[in-house]
Amino acid sequence: MALRPASSSELLIDGKLVTGNGGTFDVMNPATEEVLGQAADATADDMDAAIAAARRAFDATDWSRDHAFRARCLRQLRDALLAHADEFRELTVAEVGCPAFLTSGPQFEGPVTDLGYFADLAENHEWTKDLGLAKPMGLKNTREVRSEGVGVVGAITPWNFPHQINFAKIGPALAAGCTVVLKPAPDTPWCAALVGKVIAEETDFPPGVINIVTSSDHSLGAQLSTDPRVDLVSFTGSTATGRKVMASAAETLKKVFLELGGKSAFIVLDDADLASACSMAAFNVVTHAGQGCAITTRLLVPREKLEEATALTRDAMSGFAAGDPTDPGTICGPLISAAQRQRVESYIELAKSEGGTIEVGGGRPADKSAGFFVEPTLISGLDNSARVAQEEIFGPVLVIIAHDGDDDAIRIANDSPYGLSGAVWGTDPDRINKVVNGVRTGTMGINGGIWYAADVPFGGYKQSGIGREMGVAGFEEYLESKAVATPA
Template sequence: MNLRPTDSSALLVDGKLVPGSGGTFDILNPATEEVLGQAAEGTSVDMDAAIAAARRAFDTTDWSRNHTFRAHCLRQLCDALESHIEELRDITIAEVGAPRMLTSGPQLEGPIDDLRYWAQLIESYSWQQDLGNSSPMGVPTHRQLLKEAVGVVGAITPWNFPHQINFAKLGPALAAGNTIVLKPAPDTPWCAALVGKVIAEETDIPAGVVNIITSTDHSLGTQLCADPRVDLISFTGSTATGRAVMSTASSTLKKVFLELGGKSAFIVLDDADIKSASSVAAFSVCVHAGQGCALSTRLLVPRSRYDEALAAATRTMAGIRAADPSIPGTICGPLSSARQRDRVEGYLKLAQDEGGTVVTGGGRPDDQPRGYFIEPTLIAGLENSSRVAQEEIFGPVLVIIPFDDDDDAVRIANDSPYGLSGSVWGTDPDRVNRVVAGVRTGTLSVNGGVWYSADAPFGGYKQSGIGREMGLAGFEEYLETKLVASPA
């Protein structure tokens, strides 16, 4: 890999690449535990300057009103990032631990290409709507509906799919005419910092429109949420942190978008190809070491065909090695950090304490003495009420649970504080549709259908979040509605 850390170790504040007031902090490669380099350590002073720059850019420039210019800037950014794609790929593999194969899709190339969707949406969106004439209270009046940018957006993002989530916020927020302060996760700062460098040096995006603050200080997120100059907070992360974000933001009654955790169910009906479906479920939970909020981590199978499903899932998971993410063909790379590995290992112990059986996996792979690797693990023998079946683990861990009939499958799927995603497999359309209608979740895949796309909304029910990201619905999260009434 040809990493150039000096290109990715600065903050972006008011159009300038500047050092962090707190110096720098080390970045570790999760596959080797080696220090990759340093990132800028932002402080509360830097965050204050970034917020001030974003406020000033929104209030004193025509960025929010110049739709043609914004579309140009987003296409320009997309082109510039694509010219750095191999550098970004190397950083993503080394810093995130993302398997190389995923960088051709949702870990890198897909999210960058999505910027073209947001540019096109600017040009096709109906920014004004004529509501016609009416006579409220006897006064002849003409009404017009205007869509306008919210203002300054504070975006706080996690480490698991940094490009996908960063651009899922940057793209629609900028397209809608907002300015933004982005605080990426301290585990993956280079992914965001290099984007900041490209914005500053290779685009016409005005100073202050995008600001990026990398830092290990989590209180900067609190500062961003509490600051009255910030009009909207867009947060992706754990449900526990989402509650804190919502509470802090409430002090200024700012808009809040939350995309939070999941414990999604993969439902296999008794008329499906049990072996194939169970294998797909087992495979998918190993992708990127299970570090995806929308991955289905509960495999629900008919009790009458439980043994078939268990055998198929076991074969698949036992055949997938946790391996170096830079090697082509790797599916399951490392966990992001020692902290995350410790968390997953704690749940594996808990599974056995709760009476579960580790069917395959369950520990660190013998052939990986370095790195934060966990073997793909299948757990059987637990009730859906167990903590391991209820709580988000964020590792390559699948729990298999039997059900009695379709209604029971829906009941178990919904017996969760989350409602982010899931899958349904079956051949009878009527049965499948009844299950889809019954499951309370924001996205559902039927027989392998792919819901992830720039033009499709993503988000969850219940404690999986508030609002939608991506698509027209995600774009409109970043808009305000203004009604203008004048004499008819």
């Protein structure tokens, strides 16, 4: 099968690859600004058909009860996608603009391989738990609790890590026995649509179990949120949009999973290896041009070491020039679109107006005549009340802020509407543990520790979201519990 479309992709609805009623829309390479081809542009009618197919597949087939079959289909999909790995890597770098090295990790290979983890959960989960004999109101009963898929899942995903986020929803939802309608971001439709092609042509997924609807129309996501046939909405994106999803879903009292924004703190204690910490902070924020919700974008350093830390971070960021994402050595690629570049540039100008100093970067690379590139940028001279320290920028922009000891660092880290991720560097285990316990955030890395894995739950505190994705906790988001009693 030739995977990459010659000109356009198709929707996957009810087991068939179909064209969208809205025609097509352009797919652009953010590194070159060239049009790669077209994606199927679905309408509300297409989304209606996809929801109907998912509802029918859940209600009228054995999909939700055949755990072994679901596991087999997930492993089929994993193996088929890996067989097309080279094509998917090329496609992902071209469409997402992500550095090529990331396709061996979270931009493709990692989340595809993780489908095996969710297949294992489908096989090994305790679907029926025996609670034994009891005498409620003096009457003998045997009781059990059954786990069942919640039903039809509407999955709405962003463009920054499309494979990782798509499969973090598809994998556990299908493993749990749900059926799915996936609405991917219009900036990266091919990454999802070509998965649909593999599903239709190389796996045994029954019609309607998984539907993939690409569209330039953002209102189709709202359609998933309001349609009474959808039982759960799983959304990853901005906090502002997450609020709208939650409000829309309230009309039909759907379950809602939200993975939203972040403004995570990288805390450096006074006993840390300062050079290593600053180098890692710089690497984190420039990776994939800073387009990650869990990237640490506030660097908190001891006040007495602020000048040294600023110099070390400036030097490190100077070595990570924005470059061609197809180059194996590139860490910082382009932003996804002209609109996103404008957003990042507006925050850099805002930092200047607030009295900040641009230590390095701050503009577009002089050697790039095309592509949505912004130089890795370090901002100093501001405190945590500045808007660039409080708001999610989603670009390669790091704000360095002084703290006055461990307690102050915890205070500053928590002085944010978000609580998604974080990091701490130091040598004293007790002090490190105090920071980890004190910062209200869903994940923390210690001295470069990597928490991302299929079995680790991911999600945030406060306005960073509701619920967890990945791990057993993420799998259980897609389950309902049914208590059953029988007279003994």
